[in-house]
Amino acid sequence: MPNLPTTTSKLTKPISTAYSLPPPPLHPAAITNQILKSDNPQSLTQTLHTLSGWTPNLVQTILKRLWNHGPKALQFFNLLDNHPSYCHSAAAFDHAIDIAARLRDYKTIWALVCRMRSRKLGPTPKTFAIIAERYVSAGKADKAVKVFLSMHEHGCQQDLNSFNAFLDVLCKSKRAEMAYRLFKIFRGRFRADVISYNIIANGFCLKKQIPRALEVMKEMVERGLEPTLTTYNTLLKGYFRAGQVTEGWVFFLEMKKRNIDIDAVTYTTVVHGFGVAGEVEKARKVFDEMIGAGVLPSVATYNALIQVLCKKDCVENAVLMFEDMLRKGYVPNATTYNVLIRGLCHAGKMDMAIEYMDKMKDDCDPTIQTYNVVIRYYCDDGEIEKALVVFEKMSGGTCLPNLDTYNILISAMFVRKKSDDLLIAGKLLTEMVDRGFLPRKFTFNRVLNGLMLTGNQGFAQEILRLQSKCGRLPRHFRL
DNA sequence: GTAGGGTTAG
Structure with missing residues (x-):
C-alpha cells in the first residue's frame, strides 16, 4: 500500500470506526512530493494506480504544481493515462500539451493531439490556441499560422471564436502587423466582429503604435461597428503605455464628455498610468474621484494604487492603503x-x-x-x-x-568568490536542466569558468558534457 | 483560452 500522509491520518481515530470511513481524500501536495521524490517509474506507477478517487480537478492541481518540472509532469500524465479506472479529461490533455510545447517537444505535442482525438476528447479550439502560442513564442509564427489553418484537418472546426483567439495570440506576442494582415484576408470568411477589432487595436497599443490603433478603430466605425467600452479602455491604456500621459488624460475626459459609462477598469487604467508617470497626487485624485462618482474600486484598483505608492511615494503609505483596503472588507x-x-x-x-x-x-x-x-x-x-x-x-x-529563480541564484553564486558557492552554482545548473529549463550559453560558460578557476576540473567536465547535450556549446567548440 | 484594468527588474 502506498503510504501517503493525509489530513485524516493526523487525527487519531479509533480503529473500530476506521472501517466505515470513506477512503481518505487524495492530497495534491503529498502526491506531488511523492512524484518529485520518486526515481523509480515502476513503483510510482504502482503507487498512482493503487490510489483510487482520481478526479480531473486533482490531476489539474498536480499538473499545475509540476508546471516547473516539465519532465516529471509529463511522466505523471503518462503513468496515469494507463490507470484502470481513471480517464484524463480534455483539460488535462491541454495541460500536458502546453508542458510538452514549453519543452519544445513537438513530437509529443502531436502525439498527444492524436491521442486526444482517438479518445474523442478533442482537440479543442483551446488546444490549438495553446499550440499556436507556443509556436509563436518559439519564433515560429509562420508555423502557428499553418497550424491554425489546418485545424479542421485535426477534427476541430474553425469559427469566429478560434479566429479571434488566434489573432490574440499573435497580438500578445507583438505580432500585430501579421495579425492585421491575416485579419484583412479572413475577416469576411469568419465575419469579424467588435472583438476582432479590439484585439487588433490592442495589439498595436502593445507596440505603442497608437496611430495604428486609432486607424483600426476608425475602420471599425466605417464598417458600421460600434466601439465598446473595451475599445475605449484599450486605447486609453495604449496612451499611458506609450508614455503619452497628456493625451491619455484628454482621451479620458473625452470619454466622460461623450457620456460613456466608464467603469473600474477605466479608472484603474488612469490611476496606474499616472502612477507610472510619477504623478502620485493625480493618481490619488482620480482614485477619490472614482469613489465620488459611485464606481466601486476593485482589488486591481487598490493594487495599482499600492504599487504607485511603493514606487513613487513611500512604502509606509502603501501599507496604510493596504490596511484601508482590509478595513473596507476587500480580500x-x-x-x-x-x-x-x-x-x-x-x-x-x-x-x-x-x-x-x-x-x-x-x-x-x-x-x-x-x-x-x-x-x-x-x-x-x-x-x-x-x-x-x-x-x-x-x-x-x-x-x-522557475527559470528566473535559477538565474537569480546562479548569478548570486559569483559574488562571494567562494569555491563552495561555485559548486552550488553547478548543482543548480544541473538541476534546472533536469527540470526542463534551457540555460543560456552565457550561464553555462560562466559556471564552467568559475569551476575551472576554483580547481573543480572534474565537475567542470560534467558541466561541459551537459552543455553539449543541451546544444549550448560555444561556436566551433568540440568536445 | 473570443476583447480591456495590478506583478520582479533590466
Whole structure:
C-alpha cells in the first residue's frame, strides 16, 4: 500500500470506526512530493494506480504544481493515462500539451493531439490556441499560422471564436502587423466582429503604435461597428503605455464628455498610468474621484494604487492603503501581496516582507513572483544563505522554482568568490536542466569558468558534457 | 483560452 500522509491520518481515530470511513481524500501536495521524490517509474506507477478517487480537478492541481518540472509532469500524465479506472479529461490533455510545447517537444505535442482525438476528447479550439502560442513564442509564427489553418484537418472546426483567439495570440506576442494582415484576408470568411477589432487595436497599443490603433478603430466605425467600452479602455491604456500621459488624460475626459459609462477598469487604467508617470497626487485624485462618482474600486484598483505608492511615494503609505483596503472588507489577492512585498524589499525592510509573505498564506498561496522577489533582494543584500533557505522551501512542491529563480541564484553564486558557492552554482545548473529549463550559453560558460578557476576540473567536465547535450556549446567548440 | 484594468527588474 502506498503510504501517503493525509489530513485524516493526523487525527487519531479509533480503529473500530476506521472501517466505515470513506477512503481518505487524495492530497495534491503529498502526491506531488511523492512524484518529485520518486526515481523509480515502476513503483510510482504502482503507487498512482493503487490510489483510487482520481478526479480531473486533482490531476489539474498536480499538473499545475509540476508546471516547473516539465519532465516529471509529463511522466505523471503518462503513468496515469494507463490507470484502470481513471480517464484524463480534455483539460488535462491541454495541460500536458502546453508542458510538452514549453519543452519544445513537438513530437509529443502531436502525439498527444492524436491521442486526444482517438479518445474523442478533442482537440479543442483551446488546444490549438495553446499550440499556436507556443509556436509563436518559439519564433515560429509562420508555423502557428499553418497550424491554425489546418485545424479542421485535426477534427476541430474553425469559427469566429478560434479566429479571434488566434489573432490574440499573435497580438500578445507583438505580432500585430501579421495579425492585421491575416485579419484583412479572413475577416469576411469568419465575419469579424467588435472583438476582432479590439484585439487588433490592442495589439498595436502593445507596440505603442497608437496611430495604428486609432486607424483600426476608425475602420471599425466605417464598417458600421460600434466601439465598446473595451475599445475605449484599450486605447486609453495604449496612451499611458506609450508614455503619452497628456493625451491619455484628454482621451479620458473625452470619454466622460461623450457620456460613456466608464467603469473600474477605466479608472484603474488612469490611476496606474499616472502612477507610472510619477504623478502620485493625480493618481490619488482620480482614485477619490472614482469613489465620488459611485464606481466601486476593485482589488486591481487598490493594487495599482499600492504599487504607485511603493514606487513613487513611500512604502509606509502603501501599507496604510493596504490596511484601508482590509478595513473596507476587500480580500487582497496574490498581486496585492506581491506588489507590497516587493516595495518592502526595495525599502530594505526584508523582515517585514517575510512577515507579509506569512500573512499572505491566509488569503492565497505565494506565487513564483513572491519567492523570486524575496530571493532576489536577499541576494542583492549579500544574504545568500537566507536566499538559499527560501529556495529550499520551494522544493516542497507548492511552488517549484522557475527559470528566473535559477538565474537569480546562479548569478548570486559569483559574488562571494567562494569555491563552495561555485559548486552550488553547478548543482543548480544541473538541476534546472533536469527540470526542463534551457540555460543560456552565457550561464553555462560562466559556471564552467568559475569551476575551472576554483580547481573543480572534474565537475567542470560534467558541466561541459551537459552543455553539449543541451546544444549550448560555444561556436566551433568540440568536445 | 473570443476583447480591456495590478506583478520582479533590466
